[in-house]
């Protein structure tokens with residue numbers, strides 16, 4: 001599981017202590033959670049082995065993506081804008097760095113019109129397809145799309161995101177787990193401190209509750 005949109009040392013430590021597998025840094029300057037690549041590298045330097053830093057880009061150019069990935073050791077990319085398959089490949093080496101490709105699923109009934117099978121095929125070089133709701137500002141909107149409208153079988157590793165919280169992540173996992181090769185989850189807004197002006201500031205208790213809910217949902221598949 002991945003906790004995204006981190007800006008503070010304490011939040012990185014809280015995510016690590018809770019048991020996150022990946023930590024996301026938003027390198028999209030227009031985001032309220034944006035950090036510079038230097039800050040991302042500084043925060044990522046706290047990570048113990050086996051926890052992956054993920055650098056989130058929105059329509060950044062290839063040299064910038066490549067330079068950022070080289071600066072944050074062990075990082076992979078998350079492309080969250082209109083990047084084509086060719087642009088994702090060019091910006092990552094090709095093959096030098098791994099990447100996640102975000103699929104922005106329309107909210108409500110319109111989600112049924114999104115061809116996820118084709119999208120996964122078009123981006124078959126991505127390590128996983130990250131599912132997010134189609135919101136203004138490209139992402140991080142805390143909105144969930146209708147998971148039930150996704151196809152029954154997708155030949156890809158998926159990462160569910162978009163409006164996940166400690167309260168709904170179990171439902172999300174149960175809805176999608178059997179429809180793809182593997183399912184991971186990703187959260188940002190749902191583990192932030194309540195109230196306005198807190199984007200990018202995480203709540204350690206909510207991170208712990210989120211991780212516990214994911215573990216409980218996982219356990220229900222193995223029992």
Ligand SMILES: O=C(O)c1ccccc1N[C@@H]1O[C@H](COP(=O)(O)O)[C@@H](O)[C@H]1O
Pocket residue numbers: 004005024026028031032033056058080132137138139140141142143161162163164186187188189190
């Ligand atoms: O967090 C942002 O501000 C952001 C900006 C632009 C693109 C994506 C962004 N966030 C990512 O969106 C998903 C879902 O977030 P949420 O849980 O609904 O808040 C996640 O990967 C965020 O990191």
